[in-house]
Amino acid sequence: MAIAHEGRGSLEPAISPSAGQLDIGTVAVDPASPTGPAEQVRSQLTALIQSGVLPANAKLPTVRQLAGDLRLAAGTVAKAYKELESAGLVRTGRAAGTRVNPGRGLAEPALAEAQVFARAARTAGLSLEQAQGLLAVGWDRTAN
Template identity: 65%
Template sequence: MSGAVVRVDTTSPVPPYEQIRAQLAALITAGRLPEGERLPTVRQLAADLGLAAGTVARAYRELEAASLIRTRRGAGTRVAPVPARADRPDPAAELAALARGFVGQARALGATEEQVTAAVRAAFRE
């Protein structure tokens, strides 16, 4: 993954596999991981993050089920072509997952609801 970074907060209420899935999905849909980009193997990403391989495998399975990645024997796991906007599912579930992760990390920092809301508004203005 060229420059893209996935982080897992083990103190977050969001399960690690969901954090990985949501972050990779966001990178793919935003175009920061382009079509054809090779992802690390399950074992490599698990080792890099200090997690069990099954945790990363679950995230990859869910990304594959969402048609965001493709795994082929001998070719590894690569970013799939992003479906046309009309073919994409409703982003509400993805937004909810991203929001849960963000709020969990904000709480760990001790941020209030008002501070979190202000940060999101400021990000939209950037």
């Protein structure tokens, strides 16, 4: 897996399409966030898996590789991977590394609707945090 950096504290695992591999998006750690780095990594990888950007059996970077790329302690990334494994999103094997478990993506209609919402939120000039807050309100209103 090739890694191309996109500023301090983030990485873009750019996997060459010519090698039959897929670009999996961007994982970034915000040191100013009240959310800890392990949780930031875990939640972003969860989103990449559930959205299908990371397909079944995709191989994640090693703990050391991801920690180095994000400038984090290896234990921080190991914690994120362990939580992903506990949630059943990934599996870890010595020789095979850490891979995405099959059947962990969201239903395609939910992803399509999420993308529509994201476009509308961006068009309205909302930040990610504001869009997430708006989604939380909508979520609560549909519970009734």
